[in-house]
Amino acid sequence: MAVDxxxxxxxxxxxxxxxxxxxxxxxxxxxxxxxxxxxxxxxGDCGACTVLVDGEAVRSCILLTASVDGKKVLTIEGxxxxxxxxxxxxxxxxxxxxxxxxxxxxxxxxxxxxxxxxPNPTTEQIKEALxxxxxxxxxxxxxxxxxxxxxxxN
Amino acid sequence: xxxTLYFGPKTLAEALALLDKYRDKAVIVNGGTDIVExxxxxxxxxxxxxxxxGIPELKTIxxxxxxxxxxxxxxxxxxxxxxLCGKFAGLIQSVREIGSAPIRVVGTPAGNIGTAVxxxxxxxxxxxxxxxxxxxxxxxxxxxxxxxxxxxYCKTQLEPGELIKEIRIPxxxxxxxxxxxxxxxxxAQDIAQVSASVRLTAEGGVCxxxxxxxxxxxxTAVRVPSLEKALVGKSIDACLAEVxxxxxxxxRLRNPRNKQYKEAVVGVLIGRVLKAAYEELAGGGK
Ligand SMILES: Cc1cc2nc3c(=O)[nH]c(=O)nc-3n(C[C@H](O)[C@H](O)[C@H](O)COP(=O)(O)OP(=O)(O)OC[C@H]3O[C@@H](n4cnc5c(N)ncnc54)[C@H](O)[C@@H]3O)c2cc1C
Ligand code: FES
Ligand code: FES
Numbered sequence: 001m002a003v004d005x006x007x008x009x010x011x012x013x014x015x016x017x018x019x020x021x022x023x024x025x026x027x028x029x030x031x032x033x034x035x036x037x038x039x040x041x042x043x044g045d046c047g048a049c050t051v052l053v054d055g056e057a058v059r060s061c062i063l064l065t066a067s068v069d070g071k072k073v074l075t076i077e078g079x080x081x082x083x084x085x086x087x088x089x090x091x092x093x094x095x096x097x098x099x100x101x102x103x104x105x106x107x108x109x110x111x112x113x114x115x116x117x118x119p120n121p122t123t124e125q126i127k128e129a130l131x132x133x134x135x136x137x138x139x140x141x142x143x144x145x146x147x148x149x150x151x152x153x154n
Numbered sequence: 155x156x157x158t159l160y161f162g163p164k165t166l167a168e169a170l171a172l173l174d175k176y177r178d179k180a181v182i183v184n185g186g187t188d189i190v191e192x193x194x195x196x197x198x199x200x201x202x203x204x205x206x207x208g209i210p211e212l213k214t215i216x217x218x219x220x221x222x223x224x225x226x227x228x229x230x231x232x233x234x235x236x237x238l239c240g241k242f243a244g245l246i247q248s249v250r251e252i253g254s255a256p257i258r259v260v261g262t263p264a265g266n267i268g269t270a271v272x273x274x275x276x277x278x279x280x281x282x283x284x285x286x287x288x289x290x291x292x293x294x295x296x297x298x299x300x301x302x303x304x305x306x307y308c309k310t311q312l313e314p315g316e317l318i319k320e321i322r323i324p325x326x327x328x329x330x331x332x333x334x335x336x337x338x339x340x341x342a343q344d345i346a347q348v349s350a351s352v353r354l355t356a357e358g359g360v361c362x363x364x365x366x367x368x369x370x371x372x373x374t375a376v377r378v379p380s381l382e383k384a385l386v387g388k389s390i391d392a393c394l395a396e397v398x399x400x401x402x403x404x405x406r407l408r409n410p411r412n413k414q415y416k417e418a419v420v421g422v423l424i425g426r427v428l429k430a431a432y433e434e435l436a437g438g439g440k
């Protein structure tokens with residue numbers, strides 16, 4: 001049985017038929033062409049697949065697509081564009097917080113969820129919020145710097 | 155291949171009717187942080203998925219008749235935000251240690267019980283706190299003590315058709331405090347090598363009552379009655395000296411690779427939580 005669902009994706013209503021076991025990261029990447037959301041571990045450990053559901057950072061690789069019925073989903077494609085990046089995205093660029101970029105969409109969205117709730121986080125709060133987002137390139141220092149800079153700009 | 159059905163009940167009654175209908179062919183999905191990976195890879199392949207996060211009546215945390223009751227779909231985030239749960243330092247400390255913030259947003263204490271791995275953090279804290287688990291099914295309910303809930307590795311008393319409706323933690327007075335600690339390889343998002351939780355009642359520096367629970371020292375989380383009995387009536391200093399080198403017989407370690415390590419640290423960890431609970435008492439209790 002396919003499940004009919006409706007949700008808001010990046011501010012636009014979406015109607016879809018999904019399989020019961022379908023996970024959101026696959027729906028986004030393979031069916032909706034939104035490949036900004038990355039899939040790395042597939043087990044909830046690394047944060048590459050982070051999206052915001054009703055404003056909370058969650059792992060789309062361990063989330064049933066059917067369960068976002070009626071909710072609001074934000075992916076990196078809904079945040080900014082190349083011409084007009086979101087301040088957090090710009091801060092990542094300015095701070096040199098991106099190397100291979102695989103962790104970046106997840107980092108940026110996790111940072112957004114944090115800053116929406118806590119506009120002036122301490123270093124500890126930033127570390128706590130990003131503790132589940134793994135980066136194998138940057139060593140985190142510049143990512144933390146970028147989040148701080150984004151907070152200041154706000 | 156038969157396609158799996160998906161249900162998102164909005165009430166407990168609806169959920170119980172579905173579970174009654176599909177029995178052992180149904181799988182409950184709560185936060186999904188344990189089960190969705192298995193579903194996605196068809197390691198678990200049920201006839202029906204029953205997603206229960208959409209049931210508002212199970213989400214509440216309330217105080218009633220001497221218990222703080224955590225609903226079956228309340229998340230770790232809900233627990234951390236609840237002043238009622240804030241009374242149980244051991245619970246809060248265990249929940250803070252679970253995964254990362256995005257895991258705590260969706261993951262639930264009920265799911266920790268359902269998965270029943272021996273290293274499950276919240277389960278160990280609940281066991282020390284003497285929590286009771288209310289299991290509901292169509293037409294009935296039963297209550298199981300956390301210490302009796304886990305029957306084998308990743309296996310609980312939960313029967314087909316049943317759902318964890320709430321977790322009841324007995325409210326204690328100012329003379330009782332609790333604590334939790336785990337040893338893991340990394341600070342964030344790591345599974346416990348050994349975990350320990352304690353609920354301590356003390357008066358005038360003497361242990362009046364104590365419950366100790368351990369995680370990752372056997373196929374299930376366990377209470378440690380041998381040590382509990384030995385400590386009642388002793389001064390806290392004497393208790394701390396006694397637990398430090400303890401290797402309780404409740405440990406069931408088979409893997410020679412980590413047995414020695416776990417035996418060496420378990421007493422130290424019990425000492426740590428005992429001390430933390432006592433310090434909380436000395437600081438006024440909660
Ligand atoms: C990256 C990551 C890190 C993690 N870190 C930790 C950690 O540090 N410590 C730790 O203890 N755990 C950890 N976990 C495991 C997991 O998050 C917890 O066990 C969590 O409590 C599971 O809750 P859930 O609601 O997501 O469960 P689900 O995955 O929805 O369900 C788990 C099981 O319980 C059953 N179930 C759920 N709710 C009910 C109910 N109300 N009634 C009956 N059965 C039910 C389900 O059918 C399933 O079998 C981690 C997981 C991930 C992915
Ligand atoms: S891909 Fe989802 S957490 Fe790693
Ligand atoms: S920039 Fe490569 S993983 Fe973070």
